Amino acid sequence: MRKIISLGLLWITVLFSCTDQQRVSPPAQKLTDNLEIQGRPIRVVTTIGMIADLAKNIGGEMVEVTSLMGTGVDPHLYKASAGDVTLVSQADLILYNGLHLEAGMSGVLERLSDQKPNQVLAVTKNIDRLKLTAPPEFAGAYDPHVWFDVTLWTNVAETIRSALVKLMPSAEAHFQTRAKKYILQLEDLHIYVKEKATQIEASKRVLVTAHDAFGYFGQAYGFEVRGLQGISTATEAGTADVRNLAQFIADRKIPAIFVESSVPRQSIEAVQAAVQARKFEVQIGGELFSDAMGNPDTKEGTYIGMVQHNIDTIFDGLTGNN
Amino acid sequence: MQVFLYLFSDYTLRTVAIGTAILGIVSGALGSYAVLRKQSLVGDAISHAALPGICLAFLITDSKAPFVMVVGASLAGWLGILVVTAIVRNTRIKEDAALGIILAVFFGVGIVLLTLIQKMPNANQAGLDKFLFGQAAALLERDIKTMGIIGVMVIGLTLLFWKEFKLLCFDPAFGASLGFPMKILDILLMTLIVMAIVIGLQAVGVVLMSAMVVAPASAARQWTNRLAFMVCLAAFFGAMAGITGAVISSTAAKIPTGPMIVICASIIFLFSLAFAPNRGLIWRLRLKKVKFDLETTEVDSG
Amino acid sequence: MPINQSSSAIEVTDLTVAYQEKPVLWDIDMSVPPGVLMAIVGPNGAGKTTLIKAILGLVRSTSGQMLIYGKPYQQQRHIVSYVPQRGSVDWDFPTTVKDVVIMGRYGALGWLRRPGKQEKKLASEAMEKVGILNLENRQISQLSGGQQQRVFLARALTQDAQIYFMDEPFQGVDATTERAIVSLLQQFRQEGKTVVVVHHDLQTVSDYFDWVTLLNVRRIASGPVDAIFNESNLRQTYGGRIGFLKTEQEMSKPQVLTEPTL
Numbered sequence: 001m002r003k004i005i006s007l008g009l010l011w012i013t014v015l016f017s018c019t020d021q022q023r024v025s026p027p028a029q030k031l032t033d034n035l036e037i038q039g040r041p042i043r044v045v046t047t048i049g050m051i052a053d054l055a056k057n058i059g060g061e062m063v064e065v066t067s068l069m070g071t072g073v074d075p076h077l078y079k080a081s082a083g084d085v086t087l088v089s090q091a092d093l094i095l096y097n098g099l100h101l102e103a104g105m106s107g108v109l110e111r112l113s114d115q116k117p118n119q120v121l122a123v124t125k126n127i128d129r130l131k132l133t134a135p136p137e138f139a140g141a142y143d144p145h146v147w148f149d150v151t152l153w154t155n156v157a158e159t160i161r162s163a164l165v166k167l168m169p170s171a172e173a174h175f176q177t178r179a180k181k182y183i184l185q186l187e188d189l190h191i192y193v194k195e196k197a198t199q200i201e202a203s204k205r206v207l208v209t210a211h212d213a214f215g216y217f218g219q220a221y222g223f224e225v226r227g228l229q230g231i232s233t234a235t236e237a238g239t240a241d242v243r244n245l246a247q248f249i250a251d252r253k254i255p256a257i258f259v260e261s262s263v264p265r266q267s268i269e270a271v272q273a274a275v276q277a278r279k280f281e282v283q284i285g286g287e288l289f290s291d292a293m294g295n296p297d298t299k300e301g302t303y304i305g306m307v308q309h310n311i312d313t314i315f316d317g318l319t320g321n322n
Numbered sequence: 323m324q325v326f327l328y329l330f331s332d333y334t335l336r337t338v339a340i341g342t343a344i345l346g347i348v349s350g351a352l353g354s355y356a357v358l359r360k361q362s363l364v365g366d367a368i369s370h371a372a373l374p375g376i377c378l379a380f381l382i383t384d385s386k387a388p389f390v391m392v393v394g395a396s397l398a399g400w401l402g403i404l405v406v407t408a409i410v411r412n413t414r415i416k417e418d419a420a421l422g423i424i425l426a427v428f429f430g431v432g433i434v435l436l437t438l439i440q441k442m443p444n445a446n447q448a449g450l451d452k453f454l455f456g457q458a459a460a461l462l463e464r465d466i467k468t469m470g471i472i473g474v475m476v477i478g479l480t481l482l483f484w485k486e487f488k489l490l491c492f493d494p495a496f497g498a499s500l501g502f503p504m505k506i507l508d509i510l511l512m513t514l515i516v517m518a519i520v521i522g523l524q525a526v527g528v529v530l531m532s533a534m535v536v537a538p539a540s541a542a543r544q545w546t547n548r549l550a551f552m553v554c555l556a557a558f559f560g561a562m563a564g565i566t567g568a569v570i571s572s573t574a575a576k577i578p579t580g581p582m583i584v585i586c587a588s589i590i591f592l593f594s595l596a597f598a599p600n601r602g603l604i605w606r607l608r609l610k611k612v613k614f615d616l617e618t619t620e621v622d623s624g
Numbered sequence: 625m626p627i628n629q630s631s632s633a634i635e636v637t638d639l640t641v642a643y644q645e646k647p648v649l650w651d652i653d654m655s656v657p658p659g660v661l662m663a664i665v666g667p668n669g670a671g672k673t674t675l676i677k678a679i680l681g682l683v684r685s686t687s688g689q690m691l692i693y694g695k696p697y698q699q700q701r702h703i704v705s706y707v708p709q710r711g712s713v714d715w716d717f718p719t720t721v722k723d724v725v726i727m728g729r730y731g732a733l734g735w736l737r738r739p740g741k742q743e744k745k746l747a748s749e750a751m752e753k754v755g756i757l758n759l760e761n762r763q764i765s766q767l768s769g770g771q772q773q774r775v776f777l778a779r780a781l782t783q784d785a786q787i788y789f790m791d792e793p794f795q796g797v798d799a800t801t802e803r804a805i806v807s808l809l810q811q812f813r814q815e816g817k818t819v820v821v822v823h824h825d826l827q828t829v830s831d832y833f834d835w836v837t838l839l840n841v842r843r844i845a846s847g848p849v850d851a852i853f854n855e856s857n858l859r860q861t862y863g864g865r866i867g868f869l870k871t872e873q874e875m876s877k878p879q880v881l882t883e884p885t886l
Contacts, residue, residue, distance in 0.1 A: 264449025
């Protein structure tokens with residue numbers, strides 16, 4: 001019996017040393033300043049799905065995009081697995097949101113930046129910091145949920161386009177055309193959301209969700225925004241938070257509150273129960289996509305579809321069109 | 323304190339406090355048996371072992387309904403205990419090592435499953451990791467009902483088999499000689515402990531539940547030498563920790579409830595450790611001093 | 625003198641008990657007539673406790689058959705009383721003397737039923753008989769070794785059994801307790817009960833017991849004390865690590881010099 005156990009332990013140790021990623025991953029292209037891809041699509045790996053969607057739309061057939069975080073995954077809590085590290089080590093371009101969104105991956109991203117200095121890119125880096133908000137509870141860091149202001153996301157699209165052009169200058173025209181086309185769509189989207197928002201009565205334009213993901217949305221489209229948990233879902237909502245939010249909802253007689261796909265439903269249900277105890281009926285207006293998009297192959301699995309779905313759901317919920 | 327009045331007026335606090343009180347009572351009472359049998363590590367092992375059960379239950383049923391989670395967690399915790407018993411009976415590995423192994427292996431498998439679920443394109447999977455640390459503020463009435471029903475069953479069975487469990491814990495050889503099937507009683511008691519742990523997972527989470535099994539019972543032991551009183555006192559301490567933790571965490575925003583409950587339980591334990599009569603440290607120090615004084619005075623007068 | 629099988633109190637045939645290939649008891653045959661006070665003696669590790677536990681079904685035996693008054697132990701539990709070693713129990717457990725003594729009635733109560741007035745009365749009688757009634761509400765950790773042993777005895781008394789198995793009851797007890805145990809044993813003999821005692825003190829075997837079994841993994845010898853408890857058998861049991869002090873007056877009674885250990 002003892003023999004079997006020691007053999008087993010030895011075997012496990014050997015196994016573990018063999019799978020050490022540092023030694024197994026094939027050496028990527030030589031780390032030069034001017035990496036150029038020719039003859040094959042650019043291998044792009046992104047963290048959140050929204051960035052992947054952008055990269056696909058701008059790159060077309062010149063890119064091969066994989067997203068580490070899938071549907072319904074919470075980027076604040078996500079930790080990279082060993083398989084992710086392999087994927088990433090073979091990528092030509094690594095795109096992440098930055099602004100501490102991918103808190104669980106910060107170590108991995110830092111190491112990658114050291115290894116591949118010009119291939120790891122925080123897509124928010126060109127956004128004018130004056131346009132970002134720095135909420136006090138987030139310890140002076142910026143609110144990372146920039147994709148809900150379509151104009152900010154347009155800036156991100158331009159950043160990605162530039163990065164792709166740098167990696168494959170021969171396809172510059174291709175990227176420029178596609179980016180232009182897509183940005184036009186984004187501008188249309190921005191107008192759509194704005195108009196829909198104005199159709200909601202000003203006093204009812206209050207968006208209550210599971211966490212503070214919609215700050216920029218509120219700023220851009222005229223909503224007062226409240227979340228149960230803070231900027232990051234890593235914190236636990238306390239009873240005081242539930243109580244205060246429930247009181248707020250009951251006082252302002254807000255018709256609907258919203259759950260998010262990447263955050264457990266239960267916390268919003270608890271808020272609803274607390275509001276009901278205050279003798280006010282608030283509906284759960286529907287599910288919004290906050291930190292992750294919907295299922296792939298659905299409309300909500302794209303950025304544009306997701307934003308549209310969100311504003312439509314918010315509209316229906318707050319105007320009582322259920 | 324004005325904030326305690328909120329217990330009655332605020333719906334959320336009331337709901338959470340009832341839930342954490344049930345948790346405290348059941349884990350305190352059953353924890354007494356674990357502590358007396360020197361199986362305190364069991365609480366830790368079972369609560370960590372529950373994680374893969376929760377993940378598998380989700381993978382199989384695609385649902386995060388409380389009932390499903392409870393069943394998954396119980397089966398996994400139970401399986402963990404069976405494996406521990408098998409290891410202890412059939413190898414030379416002692417119980418504490420076996421419990422440690424099960425804790426690590428099961429929990430590791432649970433984390434792997436969580437990571438796997440993260441990778442799946444299923445929009446429903448958010449929040450399974452909340453079972454790691456609990457989310458007491460999100461307790462709903464239906465959760466309280468589930469906890470209450472299971473809690474009543476567990477306490478009921480404990481009362482029903484009171485003398486049998488006393489025999490099991492104190493003198494199992496004698497009990498076996500009387501004809502009681504000690505192995506079956508052992509499994510029954512273990513099952514009740516598993517249930518006690520599982521109902522608390524939603525509120526305080528996997529990592530902290532072990533404290534709720536050990537702290538109230540150890541605190542109660544300091545105050546009494548009678549089993550019945552110890553179990554009741556442990557339940558009482560558990561409830562106190564639960565309610566106080568819930569209340570304190572409600573006073574300010576962003577104080578997590580689960581850890582606060584465990585802090586309260588620890589304070590109760592430390593207080594009992596220091597101040598209980600006869601077994602408390604302060605008492606014992608004073609007794610030593612009295613003895614010393616006595617001896618020195620005798621010498622003087624002699 | 626051959627003993628009729630069906631009339632022995634204990635009948636053990638071919639008993640072997642092994643823990644992980646190490647034999648603890650090997651091919652034991654033993655026949656104990658009813659109404660005797662029997663001592664089981666042997667060096668440490670001889671398997672004395674295991675023998676009792678095997679007869680009571682508390683340890684698994686590799687082979688062998690054990691009958692108590694002609695039937696296997698499962699059918700005879702109501703007439704059997706087992707007094708384990710004092711050290712096998714955690715005396716820090718939160719319970720009182722009375723509580724432990726009442727445990728003796730659990731077998732008769734069966735599943736789920738609680739001890740009531742009747743059980744408390746029987747317990748009080750038993751406690752008085754061994755002289756610990758005044759301690760009934762005391763926590764068991766506050767007792768001396770001898771008092772603890774008497775708690776176990778009182779518990780055994782409440783069982784009102786026909787055959788008693790005791791594991792080293794005389795170990796580490798004071799004189800009062802020793803006298804109490806001996807008087808109890810005498811009473812049992814008068815009542816025709818059978819008592820089997822794992823005994824550690826060779827000096828007192830012939831004083832207290834009328835039957836003896838010498839054990840060292842195998843059964844060395846078994847029978848009446850006068851016939852069996854002699855120098856040659858003892859040498860065989862203890863492997864030569866035993867001394868005999870022969871005084872002029874008591875040449876016929878072997879006395880042991882040292883307590884041999886394996």
